Amino acid sequence: MTDHPGQGAALDNLLDESRTFPPSQEFAAHANATAETYARANADREAFWADQAQMLHWDTAWDQVLDWSDAPFARWFAGGDLNVAYNCVDRHVAAGNGDRVAIHWEGEPGDSRAITYAELQREVCRTANALSSLGLAKGDRVAIYMQMIPETVFTMLACARLGLPHSVVFAGFSSEALRSRIDDAQARVVVTADGQFRRGSVAPLKPAVDEAVAQAPSVEHVVVVRRGGNEVAWNTGTDVWWHDIVERQSDQHTAEPMDSEHPLFILYTSGTTGKPKGILHTSGGYLTQVAYTHRTVFDLKPESDVYWCTADIGWVTGHSYIVYGPLANGATQVVYEGTPNTPHQGRHWEIVQKYGVTVYYTAPTLVRTFMKWGGDIPASYDLSSLRVLGTVGEPINPEAWMWFRDRIGGGRTPVVDTWWQTETGAIMISPLPGVTHTKPGSAQRPLPGISARVVDDNGAEVGRGEGGYLVLDEPWPAMLRGIWGDDERYRKTYWSTFADRGFYFAGDGAKYDEDADIWLLGRVDDVMNVSGHRISTTEVESALVSHRDVAEAAVVGASDSVTGQGIVAFVILNGDAAGDGDSGSAALADLRDHVASEIGPIAKPRQIMVVPELPKTRSGKIMRRLLRDVAEDREVGDVSTLADSSVMELISSGLRTGA
Ligand code: WTA
DSSP states (O other): OOSOTTHHHHHHHHHTOOOOBOOOHHHHHHOSOOHHHHHHHHHOHHHHHHHHHTTSOOSBOOSEEEEOTTTTSOEEEETOEEOHHIIIIIHHIIIIITTSEEEEEEOTTSOEEEEEHHHHHHHHHHHHHHHHHTTOOTTOOEEEEOOSSHHHHHHHHHHHHHTOOEEEOOTTSOHHHHHHHHHHHTOSEEEEESEEEETTEEEEOHHHHHHHHHTOTTOOEEEEEOOSOOOOOOOTTTEEEHHHHTTTSOSOOOOOOEETTSEEEEEEEOOSSSSOEEEEEESHHHHHHHHHHHHHHTTOOTTTOEEEEOSOTTSHHHIIIIIIHHHHTTOEEEEEOSOTTSSOTTHHHHHHHHHTOOEEEEOHHHHHHHHHHOTHHHHTSOOTTOOEEEEESSOOOHHHHHHIIIIITTTTSOEEEEBOOTTTOSOOBOOOTTTOOBOTTOOBSBOTTOOEEEEOTTSOBOOTTOEEEEEEOSOOTTOOOEETTOHHHHIIIIISTTTTTTOEEEEEEEEEOTTOOEEEEEESSSEEEETTEEEEHHHHHHHHHTSTTEEEEEEEEEEETTTEEEEEEEEEEOHHHHHOSTTHHHHHHHHHHHHHHHTOGGGOOSEEEEOSOOOBBTTOOBOHHHHHHHHTTOOOOOOTTBSSTTHHHHHHHTOEEEO
16 A cells, blocks of 8 residues: 555554453343354344344335345345335334434524424424425435434435435535535435524525525425524525425325335545545445444444434434434434534533433544543533443544543443444444454454455455455445446446455555454545545645636645644645735635635645645656655655656745645
C-alpha cells in the first residue's frame, strides 16, 4: 500500500496495544449473542441468515435465501415479500406493544415529545396517505432534506410503506449538492423544513431547496414542515405545508407487501471521482441484517433498554441504526435534534441521565471532542444506566477508547468498535459485547454470518502481524445492490480490483494482529474521513477550481487530533489574484466559503495554502503524499519521482496560508 495517510502513526500506536477487556460474567450470561452464534453461522451461513430473516414478518416466504447467479448483483430472500414499514411499526402494535415508547425525541431548544409505537403507526399512515395524495406511486423517488425531527422518521417510513425509494440528503449539504442528488435520482417530491435549530439559532433550510428545485425539473411538489418558524419564500405551484397536507389525512393505511428486492433507499456517498455515488439498498436483506446487528452488537433488550445513536439521519448510520434497525427490533430510543454543546457541553450526559440511556452509539471524533472538553463534565451526571458503548465512522485511537470506557462507561461497559460502510448497509466487523475480549482500537472480528479478510495486492491473505487491504469475500444480506443508474461504475469501483477472486474491495487498509484480530487503518483511496464524514479529495478540488481565482488545486487529508483528518488545500491562484498582496487572507476566506456553498460547510478546508507549483510525477499525477508531508509539518519524503524535484522547496519556502 502506498501513499496512505497516517498509516505509519496508526501502526506504531497499535503495535503497543495489548490490553484486553473480557465481558463480565453477568453480561455474558444474559447476552443475545454467544460463542455458539459464531459456530452456527460457520456451520451454514445461508441457514443462519434465513434464521435471522425469520425474525421479521414476511407476507410471502422466499424461495431462495441467496441468488448470486448474476454476481455482483445479489438477490437475498428471493421470491419473498414483506413491507419494511409494517415490520418497523405495525408489527409491534399488533403484538401488544403499542404503548411502548418508540422515540423519545429531544429538541435542541429543550422541547420534547414521546412517541409510542401506536402513535408512530398513526403518523406514518397519515404521512403515507399524504404522499399518495400527491400522486406518488410505487417506485417513485422522494428526496428528504431535513434535520433530526420526528417528521423525518415518519417520512422515511411512509416512503418505505409505499415502496417509494427515499434519498435523504444531509441538511448540511449545499443547494448545489442537493440539486445534483435530486437530479440523479429524478425525485418527484422533496420533503424539507422551513429551518433547523443549530447552536441556539435557526438556520434556514428552505432557501437551499428553492434554489435546487428551480433547476431540478423532476420535482413536482415540496412539502415543508414548520419547525424553525422562520420566514420562507413560497412557490404556490409546488409548495405545500406539512400541517396542511398531512394532518387532515386518515390515520389508517394498509401496507402493501413488497418484493424482498424492492429498492428501499438511495444514499449518496463520496467516491474517488467528483461525482457522488447513489448507493442503492433494497428491502428484505437490508432489514434482516440491520435488525440482526442491532440486536447482537448492542445486545438490545427491547423491553428494558433505552438506546441512543447520535448520528444524523442524513448518513447511513442514521438510516440503519436510528430508523430501520432499532424500529425493526421494537426498541425505545432517544432522537436528539441538536449539537452536543447546546446550550452547554454536558448536553449529551444530561440526556443520558434524563432518559436512563443504556446503549450509546457515537463517533470517535465526538469522543475526542468530549475528552477535550474535559472529564469533569460527564462526571457531574449520573451515567450509571449505560451498559454498552459503541463507535463508528473511523478508527478509534486507543486513548479515546479507554477514555470512553472509563469516563463514560464507568470502567464497566463493553465498547464495540463497529466497522462498516454506506455500501455494506449494516455493521460487518465488530466485537460482540457478551463474547469478545475487547481491545482498545480494534474492530476485531467479522460478525457471525460475515466473512472478511486482509489481503495483499494479489488477493492472497496476509499473515498475522501483517497489513494489506480489507476485502469481503462472501456476499451479505445488506450489501448494496448497485450504484443508482450506473452498473458499470458499481462493478469497477468495488469488484474489479480483485475480479479473479470475486472479492468486494472496501477501500480500507487493515492489518491482522498476532491473534488474527483486524485493525482498520483508514482509506487507501482519495477519500478523506473528516469527523467520520466521507469527502473525496477530487470533490473539494473541483469545487476550488470552479472559483475564478483558482488555476489549480490539490487537496489532502492531514491527520487531526479531533476530527481524524482535516482538509488541507494547496492552490495555485490565477495571475491577477496571485498578485493581490493585502487582500490575500480575504481571498482565502472567500475560497473556503466557496467550497462550503458548492458542497457544504463540512467540506470547508481547514487550511488553504497558496503555492506557485504542485508536485507532479512525469505523467502529471499530483503526488499527494508529499503535500501531506507539508500539511502534517513533516520532513518531505522521497521526491525522486517528481518531474521537477525543486518544486517542493519552492512550495515550502513560499507558503502563504489561511486557516
Ligand atoms: C471508515 C459509515 C475504522 C472506513 C458507517 C469506511 C471506519 C468508511 C470504521 C465508511 C471503524 C467506518 N474503524 N474505520 N469502526 N467505521 N470507518 O460510508 O474508512 O460514511 O470505509 O459509513 O468509514 O464511511 P461511511
